[in-house]
Amino acid sequence: MPERGVEMQTWVYEVDDLETNNHSKTTSLWWGPLIGVTDQLELALPIEFEWISADGMGTNFTLQRFGIEARYRFVSQDPEDMPPFAPLVRVAVKRDVVERAATRLEGDLVGSYQAGPVNVLADLGIVAQIDTDPMKEDIVEARPGAGISIEVVEGLRVGGEIYAELNLQGNDDKGWAGIGPNFAWTYGRFWISGAALVGIYHVKLAPRFMWGVAF
Amino acid sequence: MRVVPTILCCLFLAAPAFADKAAVPPPPSGRIKGKVTVTEADGKPAPGADIIVYILAPNFSEPGGTATEKIAQKGRKFVPDLVAVTKDDSVAFPNEDPFLHNVFSQSPPRKFDLGSFKKGESKEKKFDQTGVVDVYCNIHPEMAATILVLPNKKHVRADAQGNYVLEGVPAGEVTVFAYTRRATKPVSSKVTVTAGGVLTVDLALQRGAEAPHKNKYGANYQGPSGSYPK
Numbered sequence: 001m002p003e004r005g006v007e008m009q010t011w012v013y014e015v016d017d018l019e020t021n022n023h024s025k026t027t028s029l030w031w032g033p034l035i036g037v038t039d040q041l042e043l044a045l046p047i048e049f050e051w052i053s054a055d056g057m058g059t060n061f062t063l064q065r066f067g068i069e070a071r072y073r074f075v076s077q078d079p080e081d082m083p084p085f086a087p088l089v090r091v092a093v094k095r096d097v098v099e100r101a102a103t104r105l106e107g108d109l110v111g112s113y114q115a116g117p118v119n120v121l122a123d124l125g126i127v128a129q130i131d132t133d134p135m136k137e138d139i140v141e142a143r144p145g146a147g148i149s150i151e152v153v154e155g156l157r158v159g160g161e162i163y164a165e166l167n168l169q170g171n172d173d174k175g176w177a178g179i180g181p182n183f184a185w186t187y188g189r190f191w192i193s194g195a196a197l198v199g200i201y202h203v204k205l206a207p208r209f210m211w212g213v214a215f
Numbered sequence: 216m217r218v219v220p221t222i223l224c225c226l227f228l229a230a231p232a233f234a235d236k237a238a239v240p241p242p243p244s245g246r247i248k249g250k251v252t253v254t255e256a257d258g259k260p261a262p263g264a265d266i267i268v269y270i271l272a273p274n275f276s277e278p279g280g281t282a283t284e285k286i287a288q289k290g291r292k293f294v295p296d297l298v299a300v301t302k303d304d305s306v307a308f309p310n311e312d313p314f315l316h317n318v319f320s321q322s323p324p325r326k327f328d329l330g331s332f333k334k335g336e337s338k339e340k341k342f343d344q345t346g347v348v349d350v351y352c353n354i355h356p357e358m359a360a361t362i363l364v365l366p367n368k369k370h371v372r373a374d375a376q377g378n379y380v381l382e383g384v385p386a387g388e389v390t391v392f393a394y395t396r397r398a399t400k401p402v403s404s405k406v407t408v409t410a411g412g413v414l415t416v417d418l419a420l421q422r423g424a425e426a427p428h429k430n431k432y433g434a435n436y437q438g439p440s441g442s443y444p445k
Contacts (some may be wrong), residue, residue, distance in 0.1 A: 002330025004315065039330055078327055189432035214432065
């Protein structure tokens with residue numbers, strides 16, 4: 001995202017049949033603008049909705065949280081100036097609408113390596129939900145991920161990835177992990193990416209779609 | 216007393232190095248001068264057009280990377296709208312207008328997007344592939360400039376009357392090119408340069424209309440020129 005660029009991003013992701021949480025099924029929506037503050041710093045203002053259904057709990061759809069997040073690239077975003085290894089850090093602070101005493105902190109360290117048409121990426125993410133309500137326990141999750149993709153034609157990448165959400169503290173369910181193919185396609189001011197993760201740990205499926213339109 | 220022998224000793228030791236340098240004569244070269252005339256498509260003269268004259272010769276290249284040219288954004292124009300750089304040189308793009316510009320290029324030798332930046336700010340790009348780079352503003356479609364990225368330093372901007380002088384042109388067969396923006400193609404003349412010789416090469420260019428271009432997303436610009444936020 002170049003300086004003063006603006007993009008509207010939408011993420012839709014599902015976790016189907018989470019075994020350790022009453023076989024819950026969730027569909028989450030992340031939506032918000034992304035603003036290029038400088039050529040290396042981006043700010044996002046997401047709002048997040050969640051639909052959930054679980055055994056014995058019925059279904060629920062709600063505004064889950066909103067907040068602000070910053071993404072900083074340590075190297076130029078210009079593909080021709082960028083060195084092969086490009087690190088990025090993401091931090092976010094979010095207000096939980098449902099658990100009103102909770103503040104959610106998110107952080108990611110991302111490193112990508114480009115070798116010709118091949119891109120390898122690793123993401124070490126962590127989420128902490130700090131609750132000031134003494135009756136509620138804080139939640140800490142690790143969210144590691146890694147992927148590889150290759151540009152098959154200009155603007156279209158295909159590859160595969162592995163991703164997990166692992167509960168480290170404060171939650172009965174153990175989390176989940178999935179692996180599967182992914183793709184990304186850029187066309188003018190529009191891009192879309194998706195992944196079809198198949199569960200390898202406590203989940204059946206975890207598909208994901210993200211798209212963005214630049215202005 | 217011991218100082219003098221020491222100095223003599225140093226000079227003596229250094230002598231072979233000086234001798235080596237002196238023994239390498241500069242490559243034989245000559246000079247090319249002339250005048251370039253530019254006319255519009257209707258045959259009328261185009262006075263004051265920016266003109267670049269350059270040479271290409273087989274197996275002749277020179278390293279760049281030391282110079283930074285400047286293309287300012289001023290009065291909703293790129294000034295100048297034509298520059299030549301040697302491969303690996305840079306171009307700075309200062310914004311001298313009191314409103315935002317978004318300079319970009321989709322030309323294969325160097326694609327870039329500088330984002331939007333305000334008056335007093337400048338961004339710079341390095342050009343490491345030879346070729347023609349067309350530069351536009353994503354906010355103001357009427358703004359256009361061209362950067363010629365050349366394999367050697369033998370390029371010069373003609374003066375307001377179209378006169379030019381190229382010094383140090385390597386001896387042998389070379390092709391002299393003249394280029395101006397909106398020219399349908401560069402004009403050229405193949406000549407043979409002799410060591411110490413002076414050649415006169417006059418060239419004539421004809422301009423066409425400004426070629427239409429897309430915005431940085433590959434789409435048509437929205438709205439008429441001038442309706443964009445300042």
